[in-house]
Amino acid sequence: MEYKKILKDEVEVFRENGRRFLNGELTKAEFKGMSGGMGVYAQQDQKSFMIRLRTPSGVASLEHLKLILSYAKKYELDKVHLTTRQAIQLHNLGIEEVCDIMKDAIDHDLFTRGGGGNYPRNVSLSPMSGVEQGEAFDVTPYALDVSRYFLGNATSYHLPRKLKVAFSSSAQDTANASVNDVGFIAVIDNGKPMFRMYLAGGMGGGPAVAIPYPELICPEDTLYCVEAMVQLFEAEGDYKNKAKARTRFIPRRMGVEEFLECYRKHLAHVKAFYKFDGIVPEVEEETATDHVRTATRIPQKQKGLYSLILHPQCGQLLTEDLEKIVWFMDKTPKSDARVSMEEDLYVRNLTLEQIDELWALVGEHMMETPLKMTLSCVGVPSCQMGILQSQKLCREIISAVEEAQLADAGLPQIHISGCPNSCSRHQVAEIGFAGRKAKVEGVMEDAFTLQVGGATAKEGAHMGEIKGVILAREIPKFIVETGQLLKESGRAFKEEMRGEAFEKLVQKYVVA
Template sequence: MRDLKQILLEEIPEFKAKGEVFLKGELGKMDFKKVSGGFGVYAHRDGKHFMIRLRILSGVLGKEQLVAICNLAERYAVPMIHLTTRQAIQFHKLSLDNVCKVMEEGLEYNLYTRGAGGNYPRNVAMSPLAGLMKEEAFDVVPYAMAANGYFLQRINTYHLPRKLKVSFTSDKADGSQATVQDMGFVATLKDNKPYFKLYLGGGLGRNPRKGIPVDRLLPAEEALYALEAMVQLFTHEGDYEHHHKARVRYIADRMGDEAFVNCFWKYFETAKVKGGLDFSPEMPKYTKVGKRVEINHIAITSQKQEGLYSYYFHPLGGQLDYRLLRKISNLIEPMKDVHVRLSMGEGLYLVHLNGEEVQQVAEALDADNYLLGVEQTRSCIGVPICQMGILESQKALRAIVDYFKAKGNIKESLPPIYISGCPNSCGVHQIAGIGLVGNKKKIDGVLTGIYDVYMKGKCTVGETHLGELIGEVQEDQLPAFLYDLASKIEAAHQSFDQYMEANKEEVEQLLSK
């Protein structure tokens, strides 16, 4: 990676020059975005400040990197750190100079931003507890990391129609959302040997699509050939003329599922003939001696390694300042083998904790952890930061939580709520039990913020389905609607799914008030 780092360092002055032209008003927002996205940088809505996205490889964050992130955030006065819905970390409200400094200094700690946005392969997602779960086919960590390396080694050379999202999942819960990605690898065993079941051509946002389940299993050691096949398919078959139809799923729509899968295997066989991507994984060795404790705690999961545990920490809306992150860093620093795994839900796991350590962590962090009822709500960054945003999704999240708390009940009868401030689905609303999408429409002649309401989405291997649009609710009425719905479910003594099955029309009427 040393040569790559030098190349990336040499790119920064040219990027900065483009940014200066943008700040002078001589380059439009969209034209600047075409350049900045590939560096993991986006201008804020005010046109003066910037966001930079740190590409945390499959969400795995070592102690040294965690300290570096805390130091960067403090040094450059980052007011808010955002844990994203794709295992990345975003710094907001930075000057152009400080964006470039973060970009440069981050490379010293293998914190990459190149390709974290724009028309590039994005961070390879992974089940956050891969290798640690009691019920998983096999450990996908080395495969996901090899995929990251494959993309990063070429990251400055890609010319794709749009972004490319790849995920590796090791269990049926689909912790990396592999079944709704451009390319998903789901671990499975055949004759006690590791294989991947592939899901191709999925994606959320406008015109969403579940991934096509591929019958032919892929030997796990051929994973990099499959990646090369998808890159070549996307490069040669993708639409470079129409931005809104340039994702992989539109190729599948155009060709049809069977022809699309056959086309993929054609590119795969070509890659195999070319060779050079054979992969023999070195499986991680987990040697830490555990210590068992009897504990029943919502944030704590027992690992398959005897006497070791993981603690899940979820800041409200995925947002925290560097002081809280520093507290976490200082807490785990003396703990052997403990590191961070970012989730797809705007939170993080502290893994490889023994029984005494996990109790210590819980005591230190529980007060800042939001895991009950509507506190679990996820949200994109939204207005007033995002250029594409329509509504203030983070404000809506806090309004919901505050409303429920004011009523004295956070209500655990609702499934997790995912909020996107616009139809782009950065909040992955289409796979939520309750998904909300920001929009605006005229009501009585006044342009009014509304949320389109989707329900009964799900992302689980073999059971994934996209949420159904059932109505809309005005922005200022959203908390009351959700509280009324939760109260009705509790009164019926039913689960959310049971209630929706029996009372869908009643919910639609509740939305039409």
């Protein structure tokens, strides 16, 4: 295809710019402006690089997993990172290696373009879509359709900043549609498959829950709706102030009603001048008889089939485990894999016997309780924008909780971001931490802002309450004491966090 040639030509231009950056001819900021849109970032040492392979909406085909495994082995990488936007990252590469991977991956329909910078990001998707009990319908075709559309236009976009689109297959909103720039949640309305649409949401600086669109959307119209938001963003977004350049700031400036009216005008324009082939939804009847799930095993809506959640600690999947997963899937023809937004790999369409077999292969390195399945962005030293070592804190929390024998005490999954950018979505977590520096008694210390009680659509989307700042070294002890509190009370964290005992515990640890 023509766009593949364009993308490959871009890689060679980028290769030369990468060399100039390493030679000191380009500043850190200049190179970042060039590299983000290519899905590449320099790491903090300014010598090695990270590449983000956009497994489309987390749909990780066996061919793509084999390809990623081949890169990890060729460049002697001991692990790959499963991201919170359902992509797979490779770290600690040279610029020549990064560019060689990009060109080769294009030949296999695996792309990095738009993985960063002012472009539409990987379209998020419920990892159980198509097999989830209670879902309205399978939204996978719609997410992939938007992904293909974005890719075909990646070289022509001129957006103020990134744009995020999400598709959830049920009210559980496992793709976080209710806090994205454009979100779709599948519903059945009077027996008809439809989408409930959300607009102008997002996390990071100035976070906002998305605005529910007043009318339900026909599934065949999703591309029209997405393109309308792209055009609104290009027309109304802030190109001068980067801090306010996301879609969520537009309705704050206009007012919600004026924003919705503006969106309707763009939607009418797109419908008048564009022609998209809509996808007709398919509603599959549920035949499941098993409805009991565990933290890692989920019964599907298809009778006798299950999905296994593989969560490597901190999202770091060992290359040796990836090789075992690929081997297993290669000999299990009906299986497929999805990368989730929780840094998991879901292996789907398995029998109980096959689940036991796969767990025996890789379970030693996988986490099994919500707390141990805590997620973390890569943070320092891999992330150029990171402030603190989020992965280090993740490991320390898990270690402290295991030592205290509280992994099963009801502690929820924690979301840890190494800076305020919310790559881990700490703002909508039950317990979230965001890295920062804090001055304590005249000394600058590593610390994290604590946020609790966040949620997405299944409970009414809202940002968590900021409780204060805790020193990084004190957080494992704080979590252990929270676990002890839950064990003694027998209550879920959602209840306990509203109580006096938890508030006293928070005040014991906060320094600001």
